[in-house]
Each structure stands twice: as structure tokens, then as C-alpha cells.
Amino acid sequence: MTTPPTPLIELVDVRKTYRMGDEDVHALAGVTLSIAKGEFVAVVGPSGSGKSTLMHLLGFMDRPTSGRLIFDQEDVSQLSSSAQATHRARKLGFVFQSFNLLPRLSVTDNILLPLSYARDGRKNGARRAAEVLDRVGLSHRARHRPNQLSGGERQRAAIARALVNSPQLILADEPTGNLDDQNVERVLELFRELHAEGQTIVLVTHDVNVAATASRQIRMQNGRVVPPA
Secondary structure: OOOOOOEEEEEEEEEEEEEEOOEEEEEEEEEEEEEEOOOEEEEEOOOOOOHHHHHHHHOOOOOOOEEEEEEOOEEOOOOOHHHHHHHHHHHEEEEEOOOOOOOOOOHHHHHHHHHHHOOOOOOOHHHHHHHHHHHOOOHHHOOOOHHHOOHHHHHHHHHHHHHOOOOOEEEEEOOOOOOOHHHHHHHHHHHHHHHHOOOEEEEEOOOHHHHOOOOEEEEEEOOEEEOOO
16 A cells, blocks of 8 residues: 655645725635645646635745644644744745845845744855755856846746755745746756755746646635646
8 A cells, every 4th residue: 555645734624814995805715735745736726816825824924814734744823923934934945936136135145045044044054055056057156146147047046045944845936927938947947856856846826837847736716726627
């Protein structure tokens, strides 16, 4: 009998409701799902389907209104703000559509930022930054600033920043949205390589071709997960 994969993330009947004026907006309306360690998942769906809300919950940037969010066997549903910040620093890496690199810092200093909030601070930071820069093929850009990089290089620098604290989970929010076709493929190839090495990745995208890169797709609509066809 095959042993089932170990879940990294479990959502059990998770609901998220926002108050907008006199109305309640049900961004998530009872989401139950499991993501295994080492899995590469794409979350897809139209605007307003709940993708962004789900990403915020997985990134410990918000709390569910009800239900349980379990991360690495810990129920993190109602973490305090400080506990959320600690979890983000130690366990997660983020990749954004707009790169979110600080323009006045070098590529290396941008990559080191997550270590400023981690348990060991910048201990061995220079060595680790050099390792992840080499991993994404940007060793020759270590001292450059973001405005000296191409769009594809900026996104690879952002991926290096996401990797620097050896996260349990990488959350990528439309990571190819600002890239041309050639750089889209280069970034997706990097994600495929990281997945092959055992990295857990959750990628939010509206692009069906980008979603096809993942090993599994989670389709959302009206705040719910739509069963596979």
C-alpha cells in the first residue's frame, strides 16, 4: 500500500468574510483542501474568485473568519500578528508580479532582507546570498541595483530572495505577469527545477499556460474550490 504524501497545508471549511459598507462579502465560502510537502500547485480562477484571499491566508497575512488552517501540523488559524510575522520570516518565501525589490539597495542587499527578520538574522547571510544568486544565474549581478536589471533578471532576483531563508513554502502571486515570453519560460523553468528538488510551491495565476506548469491545479470560483471536471 502506498503511503499518502505528508500534507504541508490543510484547510478545513475555511471561510473569510469582509464587511463592505452595509454588506458582508464572502471571499471564501467554505474551502477545504490539502497541499502536500513538495507539491507544485497552481491556483486559478477569474477575478473575485477568492484566489488572492486564499494567498493572504496561506501567507499568514490574514486570519480566516472560521474554519481551520493547519501548516506543518500546527493549527495557525488565529495567530497573533507577531506570531504571523515570525512564521512568515521563518517558513515562507514570496514572489510578486511587481518584483518588490527596493531600488536603492543592491541585488545582494535585497536578497538579504528576509534574513533581517529571521531567527539568525544575517548570520552567514553573505554566503547564503551568494548561493541563491548562483542558483538563479545572477552571480554576475550581485552588486547591481534593480533598475540595472531586465524584468526577467528582477524576477529571478526576487526568487533568490524568496529562497534565501530556505522556506518550507514559496508563494508566487502572478510571477510572470510583467514578463515577455522568453523570460516567462525561464522563470517557469526555474520553478520546475525547484519543484524537482523538493520545494513546495503555490502559484496564483490567471494564465492557463502558466498554470499547466504545475503538477496540480486548484480552480476557484465564487469563493469555493471547483471540483475537477
